Amino acid sequence: MPATVIVGLQWGDEGKGKTTDFLAEQVDYVVRYQGGDNAGHTVVLGDEVFKLHLVPSGVLYPHIVPVIANGVVVNPATLLAEIAMLEERGIDASRVRVSRNAHVTMPYHIAMDRAMESRLATAAVGTTHRGIGPTYADRAWRTGIRMEDLLDAAVLREKLTRVLADRNLVLREAYGAETFEVDALVDLAAGWGEQLAGKIVDTTDLIQQALGRGDFLLFEGAQGTLLDLDHGSYPYVTSSNPIAGGACTGGGIGPLQVDEVIGVMKAYSTRVGAGPYPTELFDEIGEGIATRGHEVGTTTGRRRRVGWFDALPVRFAVEINTVTSIMLNKLDILSGLPEVLICVGYEIDGRRVDRWPASADALAQAIPIYERLEGWPESIHDARALSDLPDAARRYVGRIEELAGVPIHLVSVGPERSQTIVRSVRPHPVPRHRP
Numbered sequence: 001m002p003a004t005v006i007v008g009l010q011w012g013d014e015g016k017g018k019t020t021d022f023l024a025e026q027v028d029y030v031v032r033y034q035g036g037d038n039a040g041h042t043v044v045l046g047d048e049v050f051k052l053h054l055v056p057s058g059v060l061y062p063h064i065v066p067v068i069a070n071g072v073v074v075n076p077a078t079l080l081a082e083i084a085m086l087e088e089r090g091i092d093a094s095r096v097r098v099s100r101n102a103h104v105t106m107p108y109h110i111a112m113d114r115a116m117e118s119r120l121a122t123a124a125v126g127t128t129h130r131g132i133g134p135t136y137a138d139r140a141w142r143t144g145i146r147m148e149d150l151l152d153a154a155v156l157r158e159k160l161t162r163v164l165a166d167r168n169l170v171l172r173e174a175y176g177a178e179t180f181e182v183d184a185l186v187d188l189a190a191g192w193g194e195q196l197a198g199k200i201v202d203t204t205d206l207i208q209q210a211l212g213r214g215d216f217l218l219f220e221g222a223q224g225t226l227l228d229l230d231h232g233s234y235p236y237v238t239s240s241n242p243i244a245g246g247a248c249t250g251g252g253i254g255p256l257q258v259d260e261v262i263g264v265m266k267a268y269s270t271r272v273g274a275g276p277y278p279t280e281l282f283d284e285i286g287e288g289i290a291t292r293g294h295e296v297g298t299t300t301g302r303r304r305r306v307g308w309f310d311a312l313p314v315r316f317a318v319e320i321n322t323v324t325s326i327m328l329n330k331l332d333i334l335s336g337l338p339e340v341l342i343c344v345g346y347e348i349d350g351r352r353v354d355r356w357p358a359s360a361d362a363l364a365q366a367i368p369i370y371e372r373l374e375g376w377p378e379s380i381h382d383a384r385a386l387s388d389l390p391d392a393a394r395r396y397v398g399r400i401e402e403l404a405g406v407p408i409h410l411v412s413v414g415p416e417r418s419q420t421i422v423r424s425v426r427p428h429p430v431p432r433h434r435p
């Protein structure tokens with residue numbers, strides 16, 4: 001069954017958009033299965049740069065149906081703005097489909113997110129303030145608003161009257177924050193429903209029918225494995241499951257319908273928000289990587305934290321996602337460094353640890369054990385085969401591959417699609433579409 005999952009192996013921002021772009025020729029559907037507008041996908045198409053938060057990057061290709069599945073939390077204001085931006089730039093967004101069951105991020109979720117983070121002060125998670133956690137919390141509490149509710153003002157009124165009584169109480173009494181009026185929110189949400197009506201469908205049925213026909217579906221994870229609600233270093237995580245298993249619950253497929261999992265990682269690491277990060281760099285090497293790599297959050301504009309490549313979480317991510325092959329991004333950013341370091345173990349409480357300890361407490365104690373490899377001074381933007389790379393860069397890729405434990409099939413040496421070394425891709429039997 002031709003369903004491929006693309007998953008981030010680090011803390012997000014690994015460049016999953018480029019992987020989707022690379023495979024787009026073969027793909028009929030691109031499905032987002034979790035997260036919300038906290039995510040930011042940057043796709044470079046020719047001279048144009050598109051920054052997308054909610055709409056799957058497949059929208060940029062006329063033959064692809066972009067699907068926002070049930071596991072995503074949708075801020076309709078963001079979705080509508082993104083659709084308008086795409087249409088303005090000549091991209092047809094009429095094919096976008098959104099699950100009836102996807103939960104809606106309402107203005108009070110954003111207010112709760114801000115208020116809770118500000119109350120936590122120095123212990124804050126460093127969220128994107130997009131209301132993601134409170135929206136998923138309402139889903140779990142069974143007090144959420146779903147996309148299908150936007151189509152019925154009476155249902156909206158009933159649900160909002162019930163939930164706002166509680167949320168306003170907490171916002172006012174616990175946080176001294178702004179509160180919300182039922183009437184205004186019903187009008188706002190029903191207005192969203194009117195504009196999105198033709199796009200709100202049963203995406204599970206859509207996806208199952210497509211799989212039944214033998215279409216090729218790409219399930220695109222947002223964020224990364226180390227931000228997973230269950231398997232990341234809780235509580236410094238997001239409120240959904242970016243891991244490949246999340247494609248099943250959030251996308252409406254069974255585990256045996258996934259036939260390939262492509263893990264995406266950068267040649268170094270970055271993290272946005274708070275939480276332990278053993279290989280973080282605080283010196284000019286980190287500054288240089290951040291500057292050359294444009295490591296600024298697409299959603300928040302925050303400078304990302306930067307560190308050396310850490311093999312422990314990547315090996316963990318390969319296992320937990322059953323990764324079949326890897327795309328290694330941004331190798332070019334390391335050019336010019338006299339040496340490059342790879343973390344191959346930690347020292348915690350005086351003992352060597354070789355496996356990723358997901359516990360935030362253990363990680364906060366971890367002292368990285370590094371292997372030091374020779375750097376390469378040359379630019380590698382024009383490399384199109386591994387043999388075009390300087391020896392030192394080739395050794396770096398080889399060592400990372402060995403530590404990850406699965407083959408690196410694609411190596412990106414620049415932002416454009418052509419700046420990619422293709423070692424091997426498991427080809428779809430017939431290239432279905434030519435862009």
Ligand code: IMP
Nearest residue numbers: 012038039040126127128237238272273
């Ligand atoms: P939230 O998802 O806004 O609740 O934020 C929770 C944590 O996930 C914070 O550390 C955020 O910085 C991080 N996060 C959320 N979305 C992204 C992303 O797309 N890339 C990187 N980090 C993210």
